[in-house]
Amino acid sequence: MSVRHLDKLFAPRSIALIGASNREKSVGQVVARNLFHSGFAGPVMPVNPKAEAVEGVLAYPDVAGLPFAPDLAVICTPPDTVADLVGQLGGRGTKACVVITAGFGEGGDEEGHRRRQAVLDAAQPHTLRLVGPNCVGMMVPPLGLNASFAHIGAKTGNLAFLTQSGAMVTAMLDWATPRGIGFSKVVSLGDMADVDFGDLLDYLANDRDTRAILLYVEAVTHARKFMSAARAAARAKPVIVIKGGRHAEGMKAAASHTGALAGSDAVYDTAFKRAGMLRVYTLEELFDAAETLANSARQARTVGERLAILTNGGGLGVLATDALIEGGGKLAELSPETLERLDAALPATWSHGNPVDIIGDAPGERYEAALSGLLSDRQIDAVLVMNCPVAVADPLEAATSVVKAIEETEGRSKPVFTAWLGEEAPQAARRLFAEKKLPTYPTPEQAVRAFMHLVRYRRNQELLMQTPDSVPEHAEPDQETVRSLLEAALLEGREWLTEPEAKRVLAAYGIPTVQTREVADAEAALAAAEEIGYPVALKILSPDITHKSDVGGVKLDIESAEQLQRETARMLRRCREAQPDAKITGFTVQQMARRPGAHELILGIVEDLQFGPVVLFGAGGTAVEVVKDKALALPPLNMALARAMMGETRIHRLLEGYRDQPAADRDAIARALIDLSQLAADFQEIAEIDINPLLADADGVLALDARVKVQPAPDASRRAAWRLAIRPYPKHLEQTGELRDGTTVKLRPVRPEDETALVETYRNMTQEDVHMRFFHYMKALDHESAARLTQIDYNREMALVAEPEDGPGEIWGVVRIAADPDNARAEYAVSVRSELKGRGLGYLLMRRILAYAEERGIGEVWGDVLSENERMLQMNEELGFTLSRHSDDPGIVRVVKTLG
Known part of the structure; x- marks a missing residue:
C-alpha cells in the first residue's frame, strides 16, 4: 500500500500528453481537447513526432524533447511503446502516469501480460506511479484537470468516484451532471497494474476536498491492503460502494455445504460491512446515499x-x-x-x-x-x-x-x-x-x-x-495434534480427513464433539458399539463420499447389536449402488447424542479467491442448502463480531428462546466460531471445514459431524495468517521483560477487549501525565477514543501493553506506532502509569517497539514531545533520537530515529 507520489497525480503543476493527436475522434484527440479546454492552469505539453501543433499548442517530437519533466504524463500510444515511454519519463523525473492504452493482458492474453510486467519494471526504479492501463483516465474538477477521453466533464463538488469500469465513468457523468452533482476526484482505475483501490482510499481519507468516497468495484486484487485502507477511510468519512458482477462465481469449487453457501458476492458483502462501508445497488442509490451521509x-x-x-x-x-x-x-x-x-x-x-x-x-x-x-x-x-x-x-x-x-x-x-x-x-x-x-x-x-x-x-x-467481551476461559489449543493429523493426510495424498480425524481437530481447539470410532468392518463396528454403549449412529467411511446422507450412508438410533449388524450390510449395499466408484474404507460408530429440543446449526470455513478464509454460520441439517439461512464473516473474530454474525440469521431468533424453549448458550456458539477462525489463522493447510450439524441448546454445543479439507501449504515460508484479509492477533509478539528492580512484566499486543483496562490505566494517571501524552487535559478516555486505541489494524499499527506477570486485566503501560501507508515512517507514543515511573518500564516498551519497527522494515520512527516533558526527551536522546524544534509550534519538540 502506498500513497507515494499521488500528489503528482491529483495536484500536478504540469502535464505531458504522449500520443496527442489531431485525428478526429481518436483517443489522443479527445484527451487533448479535454486537457486543453477544461481550465487547467499549468502547462500541457503534447507529444507527437508527426504533428507541429495539437489544439493550437506546439507539439514536441518525443519525451526527450520536452523542456522539463512533467509532474504527470498521460499515455495513449500503442501498447508496445508504453514500457519504453514510462522508462524515459521516469528517467527524467516524472512521478505519475495515466496509461489509457489497452492491450496489457485483458482476457488472459500472454503477450499482454508480458507488456504489463515490462511497464511495471520500467516504472519501479523511478518510483513512478501508474494509473491503468486500459482506463478512461482521471479528472480533478477543482483544478480544471480532465485527463480522460470521456465525452463530458465533471462538475466541481466534494464526492470522489473511483471505478474499475471505464464505462461507469461516462454513465455516471451522464447521470450526475444534469442533477448538479459534482466531484472532487474521478478516477478510472482500469487494470490496476499499480495504483489500486487501497492506494486511493488511503489518499482520499485525508483529502480535504472530499467529503465522501464512492466506489464501483468488480474485483479486489490485494485483499489485506484493501481492507486496511477501507477501514481507515471509513473511520474518516463515508465510503459507499457498488459491486459489479454480483452473480459471478468467485469461490473455489467446494464439495462441502459451507463451500456451496459462501458465494463470491456474499463474501464481498461481508468484507464491505467489516470495513465500515455502505453497500448500495444502483447509481441513483449511490448518490442518494452519498448526499445523505x-x-x-x-x-x-x-x-x-x-x-x-x-x-x-x-x-x-x-x-x-x-x-x-x-x-x-x-x-x-x-x-x-x-x-x-x-x-x-x-x-x-x-x-x-x-x-x-x-x-x-x-x-x-x-x-x-x-x-x-x-x-x-x-x-x-x-x-x-x-x-x-x-x-x-x-x-x-x-x-x-x-x-x-x-x-x-x-x-x-x-x-x-x-x-x-x-x-x-x-x-x-x-x-x-x-x-x-x-x-x-x-x-x-x-x-x-x-x-x-x-x-x-x-x-x-x-x-x-464495538468493544467485545473477553473470550470465555478456554484451554490453549493443541496445535501439535492438529499439525500431525494434517501432515499425515498430506503425506498419504488425501484431500479430506476422516470424520474421526476431523473431530480430533475440532476437539484440539476446544469445540465439543461426540465420541466417534473409526472401524474397518462390521465386526469392528460391533466391538466399538459395545464400548461406546447403545444407542449409536453408524456412518459410511469413504474419502470419495462427501454427503453421506445423500447415498444412504447414515443410520441413527441403532439400539442393538443385531440391528447394527443388519445396518452395516444394508449401508454397504446402498452406497455401492449409489456410488460404485467410491473407495469405502469402513464405518464410523458414534455415540448417539440425546439433546431433545437442540437446534441444528452449521459452522464452517471456506477459502475465497480474493479474501482468503471466510467463516460461515447458519441453520444446519440436511436441508441447509435449501433453507440458505446463513451469515459470513472474515476472520479473525471476537465475541462482538461472532454475536453480530449470528444476529444476521433467522435462526438466531430461535436461539434466543421462545415459549417453553430455553435460550441456547449463544456464548458457546460464539466461542466455537472464534475457535474456527483461529484454526484458519493457525494452519494454512486447512482449505475447508464443515461442521453440520452442530447441536446447540442451553447446555452448550456439540459437533455431530465434521469434514476437514486439506491442502499443501500455499506458502510454507510465511506464517499461516498471511492469507487472512485482516491480520489476526500477532501472538508471536508476546514476550516477557524485566524492570530495573527485577519485576517481571508481560508484554503483548493490545486487544479490542483491553478497552476497559486501558480506560482504567489513564484514570490512574495524573492530569499532568495525561497532558504530556495527549497534549490536552481530560478526565477520562471516552469510548470512541479508547476503541481507536485498542481496536487497531495490526497490518498498519502496533501497540504493546505491559501487564503484571500474575495480574492479567491490569495495564501498566502501553507503547504504539502507526506507520504511514508506505511503511516508510511511523509515529510513536508511549504512556506509563504515574506510580510506576522511574522503574524503567518506558525504556523497556520503547526498545521493544523500536525492534518491532525495524523488523517491519520501517525506516524512521518519529514523535512530537512537549518541551516541558524533560523525562521523555532524555529517554529519546538515550535511545538515539535526534531532537529539533517543531516548525509550527515552539512548545513542541520533534524527535526522530532512523532505523537500519
Missing part, C-alpha cells in the same frame, strides 16, 4: 432505527411505513408528552399516532408545530416529513415552516428527511431544502431508503468500534 456525517454514526413519519396524506404514511418495515427499520412510538403536545396543536382529526397525519389542508403552522414536537421526543431517532400537493395549501409554505422548526429547535442533532411529491408544485420547496442541505426525495420509498442508509451505515460503523 455527507450531509449527516455527525448523525450518521449515532442515528438509531426509530423513525417518525409526518405527513399531510394518510396514504403516504402507509407507503412509508411499509417501506420502513420491509427495510428493517422501526416505527417510533410517540411518548405521552409528545402525544399531549400534538393533541394541543393539531385538529382533533389527526391520526393520534405514528405516522402523524396532520390532514390534507395542513398549513405551514401545523407542519411547524408537529415537527417541533417530534424533534423534542427522545424516543424518536429521525423524522421523515412528507407533503402531497393540494389546492388549499402551499407546498413552499409548508417547506418554509419545516426549515423554521428545525432551526428553532436545533433539530439538526436529529436527522430530518423530506419527500415533497409531484412534479411542478414541489420545485420551489425542493430548491429550499437543497439550499438548507436537507435531504429531499421525490417518493416516500426513496426517503425511507435514505434513512435506512444511515441505519445500515451506523451498524457497519459499530462493528468497527
